[in-house]
Amino acid sequence: MNEKYVAQDIEKKWQQYWEDNHTFKTEYDESKEKYYVLEMFPYPSGNLHMGHVRNYSIGDVVARFKKMKGFNVLHPMGWDSFGMPAENAAIKHGIAPKTWTLDNIENMKLQQKALGLSYDWDREVATCKEDYYKWTQWFFQQFYKKGLAYKKEAKVNWCETCHTVLANEQVIDGACWRCDNPVEKKDLSQWFLRITEYADRLLTDLDTLDHWPQRVKLMQKNWIGRSEGTEFSFEVPSINERVSVYTTRVDTIYGVSYVVLAPEHPYVERLIENAPNKAELEAFITRMRNMSDIDRTSTEAPKEGMFTGSYAVNPMSGEQVPVWIANYVLVDYGTGAVMGSPAHDERDWEFAHKYDLPIKQVVARESEEYSLEKWQEWYHEDGILVNSGEYNGQTSEEARKTITAALNERGIGEGKVNFRLRDWLISRQRYWGVPIPVVYCEKCGEQLVTEEELPVRLPEDVKFESGAVSPLATSESFLNTTCPKCGGPARRETDTMDTFIDSSWYFLRYTDAKNDQAPFDKKIANYWMNVDQYIGGIEHAILHLLYSRFFVKVIHDLGLIEANEPFRGLLTQGMVLKEGSKMSKSKGNVVSPEEIINTYGADTARLFILFAAPVDRDLDWSDQGVEGSYRFLGRVWRIVDAYNEEAKKNVTGELTKDEFALRRELHRVIKKVTEDLDNNFNFNTAISAIMELVNAMYAHKDKAETINSALANELTHSLLLLLAPFVPHMTEELWHELGETTSIHAEKWPVYEEAALVVDEVEVVLQVNGKVRDKLTVSVNITKEELETLAKESSRVQEFTEGKNIVKVIYVPGKLVNIVVK
Structure with a gap:
């Protein structure tokens, strides 16, 4: 045995030993209690970073510990390997996305093995490989047959330079996050998954997730955004139409001083047709439509609006109120129109003050004085109705019921449950993703390809040069096909799926990764599911986790698994920081895992990153801490x-x-x-x-x-x-x-x-007037009287008690004796 610890002398040896002996291979065995631990799989960008190291080290400790505790442990790894970076590399460097991706996978896999992670590599999956995306396409077909996948026209963020739809999060100050060119709103025929059908279950079942962080559950709850309110309509005489609005505060209807429409609302063009400032309105509308939804609804964003020149009629008071267009109303949330009751809504208050619109108090609180000078928190709370006609004196709760009933009786309103959650737009106009298994036939229309044809493979004869349409549309061999129904000519769908689809079921594939007859065997999946412990960053707290929960519920309803939730336990680890900032190349504060492993060894890297901070807190990198772990x-x-x-x-x-x-x-x-x-x-x-x-x-x-x-x-x-x-x-x-x-x-x-x-002896402190004078080691079974005698016999104690009167003796069992003298 070497006298000195040298990590480099031993780590590769044992990594090879584990691989040769299949130390971490897992078998399906119903006779054993299972434990499924999983870290979120990475995008193969080429190199691991310290955030990866922390994530994987946490999971590895859990896996190894549970295995030593006797569990049959499933601990797999794979690759979330579709996405735009690979396609961008193809455009920039002329490297095929497949080549770029698989090369990166091999490099990152070597880095993971260098960390000594206990993965069962026989279960490895890569979402870009045909044996995986065949089943992603198969799931799309099941969703389609169940009425959960559909296509419709939708306004999307479109980057003309990149030729793709962008998520709201990818639009920064009206520009594409990738190329920095202006983004426009465009009507495109897009594919959606009907996640809203599951909104109630996704919300209710959060209460069953006892081993999830509360803040994650709250984030999902807010994202789903269930509310109970009233949907009713205002008459707009100038266009002979009724504009529907949804509100949770119909008790404030008598305080409505304006109605606001989203710039994309279908009535907008008719409303401004005869406006004297039509050109100005059209320019405003165009500018608002090209802003991202996030920018429009941000609490920091200034509220902007313009009056259309038309008026709506308040159905309860009969008053005419102006119809405005504003940036903070979204066409696909609620009805695309809202009532403005500024006395009792802070956003409406700000808008009314900015544009000098009336503010009318209709809810009062005892001992509270209402003032137009400053917004106060109680203004948006329930109270007693005032200035509200026959409803004066009712509580807000009572008025919501009685006013809703009155609107319902007149046939212009009803109580309604609303959700913030929107259906999931999954279309992407990119190449490196899962082809949507649909064809279009002039005779038969939209058709699913047959299951026997799966997978619909990505072609390799595509053109990536700038200015091209969706790359899949440039491949004649891909585009032209036959109709599965009539056998006539047809063309394929050229959109690919959002990569969140790939990561919404990968944990199920791990349970039976080599199955070529089905995505997984039901019996095997039922044994392993749910994932007992899922580990990943808080940044995935909403979309990835929500989509995965949705997928599992649909797959459960299809009768393919018993589980109704994917992840029993969730741990969201903190970030790895350096000097208080997140590590990034632009800040020049990145620490390379390879550098640490080469210098100190993988065990030191793991030990430091697990010891330096609680796993759910951010960790500040410390070179001294690494050195200390090595020592x-x-x-x-x-x-x-x-x-x-x-x-x-x-x-x-x-x-x-x-x-x-x-x-x-x-x-x-x-x-x-x-x-x-x-x-x-x-x-x-x-x-x-x-x-x-x-x-x-x-x-x-x-x-x-x-x-x-x-x-x-x-x-x-x-x-x-x-x-x-x-x-x-x-x-x-x-x-x-x-x-x-x-x-x-x-x-x-x-x-x-x-x-x-069991402790046989304890150390007892001896005090005189509260100051420590001696210590004794005594039997735990010593009596109070025996200990008091020993204390008084102590020579050190006698120095401070001799010639003095003992007033009392304070005794704390097993800890101290305090002799009080004067």
């Missing part, structure tokens, strides 16, 4: 080496008092580490406890010339077993140095003994 592993190496010879003898014998104390510390640490890993993911405190054990082992070594060989054996073996999930390479090496022949990662987790934790 600690060196201490472990040396103490095991020092105890090794005696440990191999393993002869039972009487323990000395100090050895009893050392064994008690060992079992205390086993208990602490087990509880931290079992319940709370408190990896940092678990590692801290192991460090305390190592210190105790050194302290005993420095004090005693020898150590009981059975205790030395127990100490070294238990120490390595406790460290094994955190630092797998070094513990494997030392395990074999102890004379063991099997992998440490196939061993059972150590179990603490209650009897070993």
Whole structure:
């Protein structure tokens, strides 16, 4: 055994050993209790970063720990490998997206193996490979047949330079995030998934997710945005139409002083037809339509509007109120129109003050005075109706019911549940994605391709040069096909699917990754699902998790699995920062995992990133912290080496008092580490406890010339077993140095003994007038009277009590005796 710990001498050896011996291969076995741990799979950009290292290290500790606890552990890895970066590389460098992607996968896979991660690589999936996206297309077909996939005209963010639809998040200050050219709104025929059909279930079932962070559940709840309110309409005489609005505060209807329409509302063109400032209105409308929804609805964005010149009639008061167009109303949210009741809505208040519109109080609160000078929080709360005709004196809750009933009776309104959630737009005008398995026939119309034809493969004869239409449309071999119904000529759909589709079911494919007859076998998937512990960044708290939940519910309804939710437990790890900022190339503060591994070893990288902060908090990178972790592993190496010879003898014998104390510390640490890993993911405190054990082992070594060989054996073996999930390479090496022949990662987790934790003696502090004067080590069974006598007999205590009167003796069992004198 080398005297010095050198990570580079051992890590590659054990990585090869694990691979050759299939140490982490998992088999379907119903006789064993399963545990499915999963980290979010990465996009193969080419290199791992420290955020990846933290994510994977957390999952690896859980997987190794659960395996040692006797579970049948599934711990797979794969690649979220479709997406725009690969296509951009093709455009910029002339590299085929497939080549670019697969090369990056191989590089990142080598980096993951260098970290010593316990993945079952036989289950590896890549979403860009045909054996995966065939089943993505198959799922699309099932959604289509169930009425959950449909195509319709929709206004989208369109970048003419990149020739693709952009998500709202990809439009920054009206420009494309990628090329910085202006984005326009464009009507396109797009594919959608009807996620709104599942809105209620997605919301209600959040209550069943007991092992999810509350903030994630709240984020999803707000995104789904369920509200109960009233939908009713205002008559607009100038165009002889009724404009519908939705509100949760119909009790404020008598305070409506204007109606606002989205710039895209279908009535807008007719409303401004005869306006004297029509050209100005049209320019305003165009500008508003080309803003992203996020920019338009941001609380920081200024509210902008223009009067159309037309008026609407308040159905309750009969008053005429002006109809405006404004940026903060979206056509695809609610009805695309809202009522403005500025006295009781802060956004409406700001708009009314800006454009000098009337503000009329219609809800009052006792002992509260209403003023137009400053917005107060109580203005938007419930109260008693005033200035509201026959409804004066009713509470807001009562008025919402009675006014809704009155509108319903007149046939112009009804109570309604509304959701913020919109249907999921999945069309992308890009090449590197899953082709949508639909063809168009002049005779038969829109048709699904047959299941026998799947997968609809991505062609390789496409043109990527700037200015081309969707690359798939440039491939004649792809575009032209035959109708599956009549056999006549047809053309293929040239949109590909949003890559969120790929990541919405990959965890199911892992359960049966090599199945070529189905996406997975129902019996096998039912054994493994749900994922017991899912680990990933908070940035995926809404869309990815929501879409995955939606997919699982649909797949459940199709009768393919029993699970109704994908992830039983969720852990959102914090970011890795440097000097308080997120690591990024632009800031020049990136730390390369390869650099750390080459210098200190993978075990040091893992140990530091797990010890430096609680897993759900941000971690600030520290070079000194890395060095400290490396030094600690060196201490472990040396103490095991020092105890090794005696440990191999393993002869039972009487323990000395100090050895009893050392064994008690060992079992205390086993208990602490087990509880931290079992319940709370408190990896940092678990590692801290192991460090305390190592210190105790050194302290005993420095004090005693020898150590009981059975205790030395127990100490070294238990120490390595406790460290094994955190630092797998070094513990494997030392395990074999102890004379063991099997992998440490196939061993059972150590179990603490209650009897070993029993303390026979305690140290009691002796005080005089509250000041410590001496200490005694006594039996835990000593009586109060016996301890008081010993305290009074202490020579150090007698120095401060001699010649004085003892007023009283304060006794705290097992801790102190305080003699009060004067």
